[in-house]
Amino acid sequence: MRIITLHSNSLVVEPKTKAMKDAEEISKKKQSFGESLVVFTAVEERDEAAPDAVAANAIESIKKIAGEVKTKTIVLYPYVHLTSTPSSAAIARKVLKLMEDGLKKEGFVADHAPFGWYKEFTINVKGHPLAELSREITAIPGVAKAEDVISGALKEEEKVKSEWFILEPSGRLTPADKFDFKKHPNLQKFYRYEVSKVRGVTSEPPHVKLMRSLELADFEPGSDPGNLRFYPKGRLIKSLLEQWVTNKVIKYGAMEVETPIMYDYEHPALKNYLNRFPARQYIVRSAKKDFFLRFSACFGQFLMNSSMTISYKNLPLKMYELTKYSFRLEKAGELVGLRRLRAFTMPDMHTLCADIEQAKKEFVNQFKLCMECMSELGYDTSDYETAIRFTEDFWNNNKEWLTGLVKLVKKPVLIERWNYRYAYFDPKFEFNVIDAMDKASALSTVQIDHENAERYGVQYTDADNKRKYPLILHCSPSGATERILYSLLETAWLKSKEGANAMLPLWLSPTQVRLCPMNDSLIPDCKKIADELAASCIRVDIDDRTESIQKKIRDAEMEWVPFIIVYGEKEKKSGKLAVRFRENGKVEQLSTKQLVELIQKQTTGFPFKPLPLSMFLSKRPSFV
Known part of the structure; x- marks a missing residue:
């Protein structure tokens, strides 16, 4: 201009x-x-x-x-x-x-x-x-500045009055500033984080160094901040997480679909929704029209729902997409490693429900699904904090039901109670992990949507042949895959400070077994063992470099390899493998068959993908 x-x-x-x-x-x-x-x-x-x-x-x-x-x-x-x-x-x-x-x-x-x-x-x-x-006057080509394009919901979020409480499984509701946090230090950290609303960091979180040293992910200087590159090991972990959560949701009964990543900014339903969702968007230009990049699967799924013929017999109707990618134009000062990004992969399920009672029943089922996901990632309820957010009206009409959710996690949860509904949802919950910087990040979440069925024209036919608008549940059972990886790295780092060895879950470890031959003449024998393990769906590699055994072991430990095998003449003669367990530091003598059975027992039910790099370390490039 x-x-x-x-x-x-x-x-x-x-x-x-x-x-x-x-x-x-x-x-x-x-x-x-x-x-x-x-x-x-x-x-x-x-x-x-x-x-x-x-x-x-x-x-x-x-x-x-x-x-x-x-x-x-x-x-x-x-x-x-x-x-x-x-x-x-x-x-x-x-x-x-x-x-x-x-x-x-x-x-x-x-x-x-x-x-x-x-x-x-x-x-x-x-x-x-x-x-x-x-x-x-100029603007960044193709991108609206975060401070310029702000949804009505974000503005309302700044004005809404929040009251903070702690709700216990007994049903006792205590103002958060009066609650005794002595037995719940992480809950106190979570409460302070939520009230302060300070999302930026003053120093680099541990996971940023770890994601680079483990050769998982890195910043991409050739892209917009908050858009990362993933190396083979990181891509493997992301791919396994994507397959795992997709399998979980399909087993739960959702139909998997695929929808576009960009939508017409002037579409009446979409523009109206943008003003009710607390997020900032990327704006792009095509054929002299404005389009925004999606920040969830809502847009495509709701437009698809609006053209479907739906009966009350089909409800609750579940639809799912793993969005590759979702985009949110987060403030530059809030972008942190894998925790807060501008481009991310979001598992997103939406469920159409006939009425509030069906929605509440499905909400509880999905709450349990989210707990199951957290458990399979290695978290029990002591490892994360729960937040439940709702309006005063919803609390007054659903106290017993809300207390039932708290009973499921069996510990106090943080409550945010609004004086009015500033966005489309009421209620919502999240499971949050607390990282090494005392910052909280939501993983699993479910919310009940009261507006978008009517906004998008999503209807079903009831038993009396009348057309009605359903309620819609939004659910991400695990949270974004990048944020899962962030939480696993931060949790591992925190546990290492308590004396434990930092580890990823076995099914997500890029290398599950490393063979370290004592000399080059033993490499062919290690290759035979590796082939046998690989045939049993185990990711195994061989350190065939001309390094000392001590360095090979040290490097494997730096890579968080769960099982390290030093292979020499003794092992060749006995047929037994000296297996070093990273989890406890112990060394056990196991046959190849016993090792296979041990690993398969711990990884049964989880997806598998083969080694993403050469089996031989000497043939691998360095990414960092």
């Missing part, structure tokens, strides 16, 4: 004839303005990628100039002749409207000259040094 600002004593504008078919309809033939800042404005083609951001930046620039010349009256004058690459008329009108509305909200008296007309104008410009200025 290009603008020229003229601090004027007077301006008279008289429209003569329409310059375009879709010119603005006007009621006055002549406009007269007294002292004002007249802003001649040309919206450019490059602004079409992020019109909201351009308008917001223009407002800031105009505010600054108006402050310097001490005026509170602004007149926007569309003047396409300032540029050789004008935007479409529709975008120009949109940007000018955003600017005028935004200036009014800032306390200015704002108006505009008619759009799409040939006009005669007379202007009397003041003669001081700041009376005539020009500015070039």
